[in-house]
Amino acid sequence: MSSTVTAVYFSLFALALIIAALSGAAMAWDGSYQFFVALDSQEPYILHGQRYIVLIGQGAALVSSQFTGDVALLRILFGLGYALVPVGALLLSWLAVRDRAPWLFVWPTLAIGIAMLPGQLPLYSEATIAAQLFWPLLLLVLVDAGSRWQPVVIVLALVLMLTHPSAIPMLGLAAAVALWLANRHAESRRRHLLQAGFLGVVTAAALIDFLVKKSSYETEQLTLETINSSFRSAVFGPVMVALGLVYLAGMILIVLPLVRRGAVAQPDRVARLPRLRAAALLAVAGAGVVLLVRAVIFRWWWSSLDYRFWMLLGTLPFLGLAVLEGVLPRSWGESLRAEMSARSRIMLLAAVVFSVVLSANSLGWLRLTDRLENMLASRSEACIPMSSIDWIDKTALDHWSTTAYSLVLQGRHPTKIVLADEDACAAISPDHAPITDWYMRPWDDGWFDLKGLDQYLARAP
Known part of the structure; x- marks a missing residue:
């Protein structure tokens, strides 16, 4: 992406997240309870004794409460702490791949910008945060970013360990990818083996910690009844349509380099490329329209919090596509790089969708808040x-x-x-x-x- 497109891209994400924080989106559902308990006790409210990631939001509010009793201001700071995560994860992802494999950046964009969007309003959701923070870790492993990035890999892995149980299979995936790359690339085998070993140990430690500290609540969330109920309330309907469309866009994008390579032997295939690119754009735009309509109808997103149970599964197809593309032989680089212009348009459109939909969703929450405040006053x-x-x-x-x-x-x-x-x-x-x-x-x-x-x-x- 050009510097201008990159600036616009990140500005769109940042704008929507600032609007979400200012509207009090972090107060939705469990957020207001977590905020109340943390402030009231003047200590972090660590969920289930192991999800320390909540400190990024609660910490901002708790530290500021030592200097001000303005609860409205503290609510905003609470939200801003969490709002840093999606844009920070995307920024780290871009820095990880921009010099070596910028075409890979489309996958975290579609995952965070569209696939996770139905559950983005509750900014504090640890399942969402885990899925977002995993992207830069995976990309750093895939592109073999070098020794100067290894401290970032270590920090991300340790943070994920303290975020949510859904990070356990993701960490395992990263370890498996590192092991696969060690087998494929002799020149970087030692570095990948060290990564695989470290990530494997972190995965095992996270799993043991979860099994030892697992609460009755977490046990209940793993039942088929809960999974089925959350699917009906948070996925079935408009969200499923939007996911289908963005998955379609992903499949088209993964096919485009293959069609381009085939065009060398069969030049008539070149004519298919513009049509396929247009289809991918239309699919992303269609997903955006569906999610926007959902965002403006209160009863279509009233149970969005339940989407956290599907956050990992919702982003899994893009994780798979990123891994598939990341382990391709280096000879594919030219075909992939040739698709960067088309992918830049897709990524910018996804940023627009994220910005518009999350802003509409946040303003809807603000209207509900105003109505509740007026009711309390009257x-x-x-x-x-x-x-x-x-x-x-x-x-x-x-x-x-x-x-x-x-x-x-x-x-x-x-x-x-x-x-x-x-x-x-x-x-x-x-x-x-x-x-x-x-x-x-x-x-x-x-x-x-x-x-x-x-x-x-x-x-x-």
């Missing part, structure tokens, strides 16, 4: 049953974390709370605030001042 009761909010059904706010979000939206001194129903409001304990069924927070203990809410509830008839 209702007189201290405890508001969610069942009494007629517009909330089948939206992203139809979730247990809305209780925490209702507190967060009121700043550090909330006076109202949203609970599931009237029974939940009637059952509030004089000793604890029911943030969730499993987290009962003492009224007078925490960074958030809930004493005013406690007093307001005590005066309620």
Whole structure:
């Protein structure tokens, strides 16, 4: 890609992620609960005792909370921390391949820009973060970037180990690729064997750590019932159509160099190249249109969080295509390089799709947030049953974390709370605030001042 195209490309991704952070997208679903618990306890809320990647968002909010009590500002900083991941992963991927195999950059672009897009709104999702951070690691292994990049490989592997269990098979894949390349290339065999050994050890350590620390929640997420339910709620329908289209684009792109090489012997094949390139562009554009329509209809993305269960499978075809292209003999380089102009257009279109769709999705979340804030301001009761909010059904706010979000939206001194129903409001304990069924927070203990809410509830008839 030219320097201008590269600048536009990364600007589009960065713009959308900044809009997502400013709109409070990181508060969607579990995010508001994680934000509340971390700030309230003034320590990181490490999920399942092993997903330390949450520090990039929670850390920004926790450090800043030592200097300001402006919860609205802290919400933005929380989101910005997570927003760095997708653009950072893409930037590292580009730096890894731009000198040796720039054509490979199309695969992380289609994966992060389109295939992961249905689950991008919850910026904090560890499964999404793991899938994104794996791309630069895989590409660095594929292109044999040299000794100066080995510290980056080591850091990425260790970070992935502390991100999400889905990183385990990805790390195993990277180890297998390094071993394969060691067998293929004698001149770099030692470096690849060292990579394979290190990645193999990290994979084994991550697997052992997961098996030892595995929670009942994580066990439940591996059941066929959960997988089937998440498919119906987050994949079936528009998302499946969009994935089909972007996979089609990927298959066309992998075929183009083959057609070009065949054109040497059969010149009539050259005429097929423009049609195939146009078909790939149309497929990516079609996927973008489908995802944009989904983004503007609340009930089509209300369960987007469930896409995290399919994040690895959603990006797997592009991982496979990247590996396939990365292990091709060096004699293919000329044919692949000749397709860079067409791939640059595809990548720029994918960046446009990402920017437009995520921005639309984020603004939709912002509208839901504004509506919730207005409802909190207009209702007189201290405890508001969610069942009494007629517009909330089948939206992203139809979730247990809305209780925490209702507190967060009121700043550090909330006076109202949203609970599931009237029974939940009637059952509030004089000793604890029911943030969730499993987290009962003492009224007078925490960074958030809930004493005013406690007093307001005590005066309620």
